[in-house]
Amino acid sequence: MIEVINLKKSFEDKEVLKGVNLTILDGEDIAILGKSGEGKSVLLKHIIGLLKPDEGSILVDGVDITKLSKTELYKIRRKFSYVFQGAALFDSLTVYENIALPLRERGVSEDEIREKVKEALYLVDLDGTEELYPAELSGGMKKRVGFARAIVSKPRYLLYDEPTTGLDVLTSWKINKLIKKLNKMEGVTGILVTHDIRSALYTSDKIALLKDGIIVEIIESSRYKEAKTEELREFLRAGGLIEESNKD
Numbered sequence: 001m002i003e004v005i006n007l008k009k010s011f012e013d014k015e016v017l018k019g020v021n022l023t024i025l026d027g028e029d030i031a032i033l034g035k036s037g038e039g040k041s042v043l044l045k046h047i048i049g050l051l052k053p054d055e056g057s058i059l060v061d062g063v064d065i066t067k068l069s070k071t072e073l074y075k076i077r078r079k080f081s082y083v084f085q086g087a088a089l090f091d092s093l094t095v096y097e098n099i100a101l102p103l104r105e106r107g108v109s110e111d112e113i114r115e116k117v118k119e120a121l122y123l124v125d126l127d128g129t130e131e132l133y134p135a136e137l138s139g140g141m142k143k144r145v146g147f148a149r150a151i152v153s154k155p156r157y158l159l160y161d162e163p164t165t166g167l168d169v170l171t172s173w174k175i176n177k178l179i180k181k182l183n184k185m186e187g188v189t190g191i192l193v194t195h196d197i198r199s200a201l202y203t204s205d206k207i208a209l210l211k212d213g214i215i216v217e218i219i220e221s222s223r224y225k226e227a228k229t230e231e232l233r234e235f236l237r238a239g240g241l242i243e244e245s246n247k248d
């Protein structure tokens with residue numbers, strides 16, 4: 001379980017997070033929705049301990065990660081995998097070697113690596129691409145290699161930061177299907193950051209809307225029509241999911 005409690009973060013004089021509160025239960029998949037620049041990536045980076053807050057705490061399975069030493073944090077981070085906004089692959093490494101990286105860091109044997117990479121490639125529907133280099137792949141395929149690398153170490157928490165940025169509509173939809181599939185894997189809690197309300201609803205059980213530095217509303221995806229805040233209703237209207245109001 002992840003508990004974000006009264007998280008505050010400023011950069012110079014710009015207050016980005018102003019007291020974020022959010023609880024993510026085990027096995028519950030959540031989408032953090034917000035416009036560009038609202039601080040979604042900043043929030044995600046706090047959750048995996050890449051940024052330290054000015055105030056507040058983040059409990060991962062009861063442990064406040066904001067208080068940990070670098071070594072302790074390193075251990076906790078093994079519970080997480082992070083799919084970056086770009087594909088973030090190493091161009092000089094094959095698909096196999098890119099996916100094997102997190103396992104090599106952990107000293108896993110070559111036989112086990114081979115088996116796990118194969119399994120991960122199967123999951124993302126890229127069997128047989130082991131020996132290709134990133135330059136030989138399409139944008140969507142590169143993204144899927146990034147997903148394979150994220151799941152190969154069997155994380156408890158899978159974090160995705162705008163994974164469909166820069167992809168065409170059809171490829172984006174394939175990626176959304178993949179996110180949903182990975183989120184449903186046993187023992188996985190998915191945390192998706194997006195500004196796309198449709199991806200959020202499709203992939204996740206819950207949606208939390210980040211606006212002006214706080215979470216303004218959390219709803220279950222299946223009950224989106226009951227959204228209360230004007231901010232969330234605006235997203236729903238923009239996505240064609242509820243009727244336009246007469247004011248617009």
Ligand SMILES: Nc1ncnc2c1ncn2[C@@H]1O[C@H](COP(=O)(O)OP(=O)(O)OP(=O)(O)O)[C@@H](O)[C@H]1O
Nearest residue numbers: 011016034035036037038039040041042043162195
């Ligand atoms: N390391 C940093 N130093 C200074 N300012 C930063 C830093 N990281 C983020 N910011 C600022 O914090 C604000 C929120 O940034 P963030 O990247 O979290 O937005 P976002 O919601 O992820 O947007 P997008 O949807 O465009 O990715 C922005 O104004 C950004 O300029």
Ligand SMILES: [Mg+2]
Nearest residue numbers: 040041161162
């Ligand atoms: Mg971002």
